[in-house]
Amino acid sequence: MQKIHQGSEAALTELYQRYGTSLLRYFTRMLWNDKSMAEDFLHDLFLKIIHSPQQFDVNRKFSTWVYSIAHNMCKNEYRKRENRILLNTPTLVKQDLDRELDLVSANDRLTLLLEILNEEDKTIFLLRYEDELTIQQISRIVLLPEGTVKSRLFYLRKHLAAELSQFKNVLKERSL
């Protein structure tokens, strides 16, 4: 970070190569699989790093810090989107969603299930099962106690299991 503050392009490239892909993946999943939007977010996040590297606390782990920024950016986007939906479009009725879920395959069903999770649950789920961060790191990113993170993960697993149980046979075929 100090090197970036001094204007080292090599340091920026190193940081980008180390975290760029995982952050882009996080943004893509969080932002409804919109890759161009995710790339914009990634760009903005690195701009924040360039413009104010002094905000980084050297006592913290860099990945935790950078994911905290990413999480806050997504939170803002969800809030904006929520307001837009409330103003412009009718609320998605649960029955419609169920009908939609019945029609899709197991893979698409999981995609939809992840998409409709709220921002915080989705962050916790993705950081744990895709980016494989520790419970402690996740707790610091989302600013929740570790116990809360664990129970959220457990109930998310239960929720997904219940939703996916209808596709038991499909899952068995895939796992074989």
Added chain:
Amino acid sequence: MNDMKENDFEKFEALLQGKSYGELTPAEWKFVNQWVESEEEYQALRSSAQQTATWFKVNPVSAPRNEVLAKLRRTLKKEKHSRVVAFGVKPIWGYAATALLFGGLGWWIGQPASTPVQKPIVEQVLVRDTVYMTVKPDTIFVERVVYREHGILAKSPAKPEVQKDIRGVSMKEKEELDKLLVSGTE
């Protein structure tokens, strides 16, 4: 969820991913039953975990485009340049600019705030050219210089005074004098 369960959540996850219900040892089975109520529930959780892992694999997110990095590098370069300009890698230019700035500031402060309006100075000047006397003065003082003649007496130069013998009283005389003073007689 009690504390013990919270602390063992990672262990539960590891078992869920690694072992089916039938593969669990009696101790693990006992442990797992703190979390789930039945074999079916355990298997459902395990299946969903596998399904999620598969989903992540079949829906990968590729690395970001190089354009993003290129854009960021350009921004960093600009940022660096602006810092150089701001903090002065070339001190001469920096000093010159500072001197110019302060010179200009000094000149600006030295300037009067607005052009002063010249106020007309009004002076009362009394010019007396003629004195009119309305009454006749009863007394007129006229200053006049009076010259008086008087003779100058010629004086002879004073004779120098003869220095008298001012010899003092000797010890013998003084003794006799004292006696005389005390007794009043010789």
